Amino acid sequence: MTKLVIPRKTVYRLSLYFRILERLHQNRIETVSSDALAKAAGVKPTQLRKDLTYFGQFGTRGLGYNVDALHSQLTNVLRTARFQPVILVGAGNLGSALLRYDGFAKEGFEIVAAFDVHPEGAKNAHSKIPVYPIDRMSGFVRENGIKLAILTVPAAAAQSVANELVEAGIQAILNFSAIILQVPEQVVVNNVNLAIELENLSYFIT
Amino acid sequence: MTKLVIPRKTVYRLSLYFRILERLHQNRIETVSSDALAKAAGVKPTQLRKDLTYFGQFGTRGLGYNVDALHSQLTNVLRTARFQPVILVGAGNLGSALLRYDGFAKEGFEIVAAFDVHPEGAKNAHSKIPVYPIDRMSGFVRENGIKLAILTVPAAAAQSVANELVEAGIQAILNFSAIILQVPEQVVVNNVNLAIELENLSYFIT
DNA sequence: CTGTGTGAAGGCTTTCACAGCC
């Protein structure tokens, strides 16, 4: 598998290109140049072309890329990445918000279950996703072979919940809690810290 | 101002260190080594030390860093970055969730107002933040000198709303919408795309 | 002897420059 030689940042951008190609397809656009596609993705054209060469050649010189062909190539590269069942742990403010957020389902991710210390307290009226007590989490992960978890518990609980998830066999965590998780290196963690994103932006304000 | 010579990634990590130092301070820990602090931040000790040298020397050799002293130095570096008033545009699912999310306020950011095409439809029962119709947005930004906006509108509306924000004088945007915004280069944009984060994680699952 | 500070080396990404094809 050539999977491992694609740089992390490139993989991230491939997801971007993929989504742009979907929109182009919906608009019945058949061909796109690296210039146009790169601009839509907010990168330089050379970067886009370099990104694509990691797994082949798809363009026609003098013309550009066939939207559908490139789209299906990217589907192929990212295929394992889509339609993964996901669990969410921590149905507080942010967690229950994400349960109601339809952006995941739209893009092929299904949150199959949520867990919380107080499942009955979850503000979950508008969602069909079941919220279970957290002591059922490990069992659920094991029985259903869940590999992906979204972590939205308070900072104080995050590490111990993460330990439990790892123990149960989780391979990747999308971490919204305000601490950096210590996990074995085979477990992948992406951190999203909204306060830091704002602080970072503010730093660059004049 | 030495501000501009600090690399973007370093600024981001400074926010991390800052939060860890706050926790250490709360726990009455007075001194911390670069090893311990780096581990908590998920980086290598040398990286932490290098990050700090961008704006001075704060450690005591053989001992480590004084928690409070380093904390106040970071406050100084990040000071403009905190306590900025923020507006939120797009009070749909994700937007109204963020209005209820207390993580921003806890970290010094106040969302002073929200805007939506259908303000009355905003699921805003539990929040005290006012939701105004979107045609009041520009005026509000101008009158209050708002520099920071959180954008949670649907992809189809995002670019035109962003244009309006830029026109009104916004300097930085935290963009949750699924497209990459085209903005003048003096405007800073940080993108958060939750579906791509999940897809990216999934890619690295075996 | 412990742990910071830092020039130099190394590694990873991005960008350039241009060859090659339509």
Add this chain to the structure above:
DNA sequence: GGCTGTGAAAGCCTTCACACAG
């Protein structure tokens, strides 16, 4: 002429190795 593909160069960031201070 227009646009892709790509080796080489540049740039940026991280890591190393070790000098130096307490």
